[in-house]
C-alpha cells in the first residue's frame with residue numbers, strides 16, 4: 374500500500390548548513406517547510422568539517438602567534454595540551470549530537486523528518502520507503518558531498534582516514550601520511566603536525582593549493598616544512614598494504630604505501646584528501662530523468678537544469694559551484710528567495726547580482742585556508758583573469774613591510790596581491806597570505822563584488838597601525854599600473 378502523502382509547500386532533502394538555511398528562507402517567505410535528514414542535522418560542517426577542523430587549528434595558531442612576540446613568548450614555554458585541544462574540539466561538535474540544531478529547526482517552524490529521502494517523481498520525496506512528502510512549490514536537494522577516493526590497489530583494505538576521521542579522531546597517529554595538496558590536506562597536515570604526529574604530505578602535482586595564486590602554496594609549503602612536515606611533490610601512491618587484522622574500525626598494524634619511483638613509506642594512518650564526490654547516487658534522481666551519482670547542474674537561481682517546471686532546486690556542495698559552507702548558505706538564501714518569489718507568482722530577477730542570481734559563485738568566491746600562515750583569496754587569480762581575456766596587472770606587496778604586520782608578530786612573513794582590471798579601473802581578485810589575514814579578506818570581497826573603482830578605494834582609509842594598511846601600498850601600485858596602461 375502506498376503511504377498517504379503529507380503535503381508541504383517546500384521539501385528540503387538534507388539538513389546540512391545549506392539545507393537548514395534554505396528551509397529557513399522558505400519559512401521566512403511564509404511557506405510550510407519540511408527538511409529530511411538521514412544523519413545529523415547540521416551536516417558535514419558542524420560535525421566533520423569546518424567546526425572541528427578549525428577547533429583543532431586555532432590553539433596551535435594562538436601558540437605560534439604568542440611565540441612570535443618577544444615578551445610574550447617567555448610566558449608560554451610549555452607545549453600544546455593535546456587532550457585539552459581534542460576536548461575543546463569535541464565541545465564544538467556538541468559531542469556529535471544534534472539536539473541544538475533540532476531545537477533551532479523546531480523554533481523556526483520547520484518540520485524535521487529523520488530518514489533517507491529519495492525523489493519519487495515530480496514534487497515528491499519518499500522517506501525510507503514509508504513516508505511520502507509532497508511539495509506544492511519546490512523540492513530542494515541539499516545532500517552535499519562525500520570524500521572522493523581514487524582507484525588505487527589496496528586502498529579500501531588499508532582503511533584510510535577520510536576528512537571525517539581526520540576531524541574527529543581521538544587519537545594522534547605517530548606517523549601520519551596525507552595524500553593530496555588541496556585545502557583539506559594542508560589544513561589537516563598543519564593540525565596533526567602541531568598535535569605531535571610525524572607528517573608526510575604526498576602531493577601528486579608540483580605545488581600546494583593549486584586553485585590559488587602560486588605564492589600561497591609556496592608560503593604554506595615553506596611553513597609546513599619549517600614545522601617539520603616532509604612534503605614530497607610529484608609523488609603518486611601506487612599501492613597500499615595494511616598489515617595485521619582489522620577489527621571494524623580498529624586498525625592494528627601500520628600501512629605501507631608504495632610510491633611511484635620505487636620508494637616505500639610506512640605510516641600508522643593515511644588520510645586521503647583527494648577531493649569530493651556528490652551525494653546523489655541513491656536519492657531517486659532517475660525518477661525525474663537525471664543520472665544518479667552526478668553533480669546537479671543548476672542555473673544561477675539554483676534551479677536544476679533539465680527538469681521541466683522549475684520546481685527542483687539544488688544548493689550547496691551537491692551542485693559543485695563552490696564547495697564551501699558560506700557559499701552553500703549564500704545559494705540557500707538565493708534559492709529560498711527564488712522559491713518564495715515563484716510561489717507568489719513573481720518574475721525572478723536573475724540578472725548578474727540580481728536578487729535571484731548566485732553571481733558570487735562565478736565571480737570567484739572568497740576562501741580562507743586556515744593554515745599557519747593563513748591563505749585567503751577572492752575573485753580571480755592572475756592566470757584565471759588572463760585566461761578570461763581580461764587586461765589585468767598584478768600588484769604585489771610584502772606584508773611584512775606594513776607597520777601593523779610588524780607590530781603583530783616579530784619577523785612577520787606574508788604577501789598580498791590584487792589584480793587591477795586596466796580597462797575598468799577596478800579590482801577583479803585579491804590574495805593575502807600571512808598570520809591572521811583571514812579577517813582582511815572581507816574588505817577585498819566588498820571591493821571585488823561591489824566593483825568599487827580604485828579611485829574610490831583611495832577614500833576607504835585603513836586604520837593605523839593595522840595590517841589593512843597594506844591596501845594603501847596596493848592602491849599605489851594600482852594607480853601606477855592604470856596610469857601606465
Ligand SMILES: Cc1cc2nc3c(=O)[nH]c(=O)nc-3n(C[C@H](O)[C@H](O)[C@H](O)COP(=O)(O)OP(=O)(O)OC[C@H]3O[C@@H](n4cnc5c(N)ncnc54)[C@H](O)[C@@H]3O)c2cc1C
Nearest residue numbers: 387389390391411416417422490516517689690696697698
Ligand atoms: C575537512 C573539511 C573542512 C572544511 N572546512 C571548511 C571551512 O573552514 N569553511 C568552509 O566554508 N567550508 C569548509 N568545508 C566545506 C564545507 O564543509 C562544505 O562546503 C559544506 O559542509 C557543504 O554543506 P552542504 O549543506 O551542501 O552539505 P552537507 O553538510 O554535506 O549536508 C548534507 C546533508 O544531507 C544529508 N543527506 C544526504 N543524503 C540524504 C538523503 N538521501 N536523505 C536525507 N538526508 C541526506 C546528509 O546526512 C547531510 O547532513 C570543509 C570541508 C571539509 C571536508
Ligand SMILES: NC(=O)c1ccc[n+]([C@@H]2O[C@H](COP(=O)([O-])OP(=O)(O)OC[C@H]3O[C@@H](n4cnc5c(N)ncnc54)[C@H](O)[C@@H]3O)[C@@H](O)[C@H]2O)c1
Nearest residue numbers: 523553554555556557558577646647648649696741742743
Ligand atoms: N577552509 C576551507 O574553506 C575549506 C577547508 C577544507 C575543505 N574545503 C573544501 O572542501 C573541498 C574538498 O577539499 P579537498 O582538499 O578534499 O579537495 P581539493 O579539490 O581542494 O584538493 C584535492 C587535492 O587532491 C589531489 N588529488 C586528486 N586526486 C588525486 C589522486 N588520485 N592522487 C593524489 N592526489 C589527488 C588534487 O590534485 C588536489 O591537490 C574543497 O572544495 C574545499 O574548498 C574548504
